[in-house]
Amino acid sequence: MKTSWNARNARTTRLALALLCMGLAGAAHSQATGDDAAVRRLEDQERSAVLAGDVGTLTNIWSERMMVNSPLGRVSENRAETLRLVQAGVIRYTSFERSIESLRVSGDLAVVMGAETVVPTGSAPGAGQQIKRRFTNIWQRDGATWRMVARHANNVAEGAPR
Helix, strand or coil: CCCCHHHHHHHHHHHHHHHHHHHHHHHHHHHHHHHHHHHHHHHHHHHHHHHHCCHHHHHHHEEEEEEEECCCCCEECCHHHHHHHHHCCCCCEEEEEEEEEEEEEECCEEEEEEEEEEEECCCCCCCCCCEEEEEEEEEEEECCEEEEEEEEEEECCCCCCC
């Protein structure tokens, strides 16, 4: 049975398109995987900088427009306001652990959710106590890097369901 040139050409074209689509999907997956890894690294850098009171690193990681709905029961409207809390010792810990339970990258936004355990120190509220929290951090791509643009953290009562 002879196959016409058009039929062979159509099969070749379909195969080429399928391979192209698979390549584009692979590239998108690769980009998402790279973004996922970048945001995870920044999450750990941010946690370490908060623990160390490293205002310089936090200034680089946090967007100038970052908003925080904090477990202190207030909203900080921008980075400068939150940095003042770090400098004043209101946000100061001897221990800070973070467990990422979910991370979703969608275009130029990444949403990170999970649990934290902190031990405040000095004049920070709850000093000396181990405090468990739930958190959501929102990151936005800013050029070649990511910046945290919003955060919500709330304390979880002892014995509360997870």
